[in-house]
Amino acid sequence: MSRKGPGISMGREKELDINKPNFYDPALSHALVSYFDGTEDVLKRSKTTLMQSPELFENDIVKNFHPYFEPFKPLVRQWWNIIILGYMYRAHEFYNIHRHILRIINDALPTLPDENKAEATQKELTRRENRRARLL
Numbered sequence: 001m002s003r004k005g006p007g008i009s010m011g012r013e014k015e016l017d018i019n020k021p022n023f024y025d026p027a028l029s030h031a032l033v034s035y036f037d038g039t040e041d042v043l044k045r046s047k048t049t050l051m052q053s054p055e056l057f058e059n060d061i062v063k064n065f066h067p068y069f070e071p072f073k074p075l076v077r078q079w080w081n082i083i084i085l086g087y088m089y090r091a092h093e094f095y096n097i098h099r100h101i102l103r104i105i106n107d108a109l110p111t112l113p114d115e116n117k118a119e120a121t122q123k124e125l126t127r128r129e130n131r132r133a134r135l136l
Contacts, residue, residue, distance in 0.1 A: 003066065003068075003069075005066065005068040005069075005118075005120040005121075005124075012025075012028065012066065015028050015029075016028065016029055016032065025064075027063070027064060028064045031060050031061065031064045034046040034060070035047065035050070035060070035061070051084070051087055054080070054084045057077075057080050058077075061076075061080075062076060062077065068118075068120060071111070071112050071113055072108075072112070074108065074111070075104060075105065075108040075112075078104045078108075079101060079104060082097065082100045082101060082104070083097070
């Protein structure tokens with residue numbers, strides 16, 4: 001949620017800087033504090049609530065994806081569903097979670113866009129090659 005694509009300039013600093021009101025995104029900032037950067041108590045409370053109310057996942061997490069990562073949303077939703085099934089029911093998914101996650105990743109790979117065609121990826125690859133050439 002805190003990245004906007006490949007490369008060095010992938011951070012979403014403007015969206016997280018309260019001093020830049022034209023760019024600041026309070027929902028993104030709240031999600032990052034609630035699920036990643038908060039105190040131990042905040043993280044525990046937020047993640048417990050998320051597990052007990054899985055419908056929050058769409059609004060709190062998926063909604064805050066940068067558009068660059070749009071193609072990954074179906075994969076992340078499936079991943080979340082498997083985690084919730086395992087957590088809530090201690091069912092087959094709980095005991096075989098890695099196999100299920102690998103299956104959905106393998107199923108998703110052919111549906112994802114070719115990263116070499118993305119403009120941001122091309123810029124980053126060019127930047128890396130230029131840097132490598134300067135270092136040699």
